[in-house]
Amino acid sequence: HTNLGRAPLSESSRRAISEEAAGYCTLEYDTETGSRGRRGARAEELLAELTGAESALVVNNCAAAALLVLAALSRDGETIVSRGELIEIGGDFRVPDVMAQSGTVMVEVGTTNRTRLSDYERAITERTRLVLRVHPSNYRIVGFTSAPTLAELARLAHERNLFLYEDAGSGALLDLAPFGLAGEPVIRDSIAQGADVVTFSGDKLLGAAQAGLVVGRRETIERLRRHPLYRALRADKLALAALEATLEAYRRGDAAREVPALRMIAATRERIEERARAFSRRLRERLSSDALTFEIVEGRSAIGGGSAPTTHPPTALLALAHTSVSASALDVKLRHTQPPVIARILEDRVVLDLRTVAEEEEDELLDALASVCD
Numbered sequence: 001h002t003n004l005g006r007a008p009l010s011e012s013s014r015r016a017i018s019e020e021a022a023g024y025c026t027l028e029y030d031t032e033t034g035s036r037g038r039r040g041a042r043a044e045e046l047l048a049e050l051t052g053a054e055s056a057l058v059v060n061n062c063a064a065a066a067l068l069v070l071a072a073l074s075r076d077g078e079t080i081v082s083r084g085e086l087i088e089i090g091g092d093f094r095v096p097d098v099m100a101q102s103g104t105v106m107v108e109v110g111t112t113n114r115t116r117l118s119d120y121e122r123a124i125t126e127r128t129r130l131v132l133r134v135h136p137s138n139y140r141i142v143g144f145t146s147a148p149t150l151a152e153l154a155r156l157a158h159e160r161n162l163f164l165y166e167d168a169g170s171g172a173l174l175d176l177a178p179f180g181l182a183g184e185p186v187i188r189d190s191i192a193q194g195a196d197v198v199t200f201s202g203d204k205l206l207g208a209a210q211a212g213l214v215v216g217r218r219e220t221i222e223r224l225r226r227h228p229l230y231r232a233l234r235a236d237k238l239a240l241a242a243l244e245a246t247l248e249a250y251r252r253g254d255a256a257r258e259v260p261a262l263r264m265i266a267a268t269r270e271r272i273e274e275r276a277r278a279f280s281r282r283l284r285e286r287l288s289s290d291a292l293t294f295e296i297v298e299g300r301s302a303i304g305g306g307s308a309p310t311t312h313p314p315t316a317l318l319a320l321a322h323t324s325v326s327a328s329a330l331d332v333k334l335r336h337t338q339p340p341v342i343a344r345i346l347e348d349r350v351v352l353d354l355r356t357v358a359e360e361e362e363d364e365l366l367d368a369l370a371s372v373c374d
Contacts, residue, residue, distance in 0.1 A: 006203035007261040013242040020241040046247035053215035064233040065199035065212030070102035072227040077129030079104045082115040085134035117148040130163040137169035154194025171200025207259035209242035273316035317351040337368035
């Protein structure tokens, strides 16, 4: 959840952070040559391998990555973008504002719901430097719509000697459609279709620490690395440690099991109901009064605090009601337990989705629920 600390980190990521924080590390030191090394080299190697890109770069968040790409490749030139992709995400972050800050001139083409390849073609001038494709992470336009494919944009851009840049938003290293999360760009596919550079987040669907990940053609990435903004935007050693550990799990083929965000997404409704029933039995035994009533009901999970707006996998919810306080008052009480319990209100009952509760957190949740009945 983007408002609740982003993706929880895996055990290996937490261990890597602890080890890096405890003392010295080879952040910018090459143990083979005994001289200065390149920050984030191993994470960049893994990103290139996992996406099929020639090279990679890591900065401190995805907005920084977008700013760096636009400043390095299209400053004082024109960038063509569809009107339907001029997005705003949380915290009033707007793509047009970042474009303006980078020094590029935004050229809008098409309409909100329909943009054709010919719209891009007609907008190209001698000042055009870049074609931008933005994934609409937190909304979808459906119905009477059309847009060129990334491969079609790549052919046009390269015929006219322009860069093609895709801002993939959350992005994914795996195809998440088998887990019910369709429509998210798979970064390897974007590279295969001809994007010169792709940016995406490290702390959302990938499941690592906050970072802006940049992959693409070697000469393009090196141009970004040489830009003065890069030093101001680069990631710190703890984020790199978590990112590297997470990427190693993907490389081993263990991400769906080890990375908490993927594990939650992949959990079946049947498994969640099984956990909810077992938890209900423990809760019934723990409560000393009948003030709190509860039952298991059908429901839907929300992924990413809005970053996957059309994906709501089925789940089994634990619905709670208190005999003497309203659902909103019970919700407030739960938010003030230690640790806080963040719930939802549905049909005048507080509901909990165990998809988002790690099994090792169930004891704390049990304590919190018992405390609001004392």
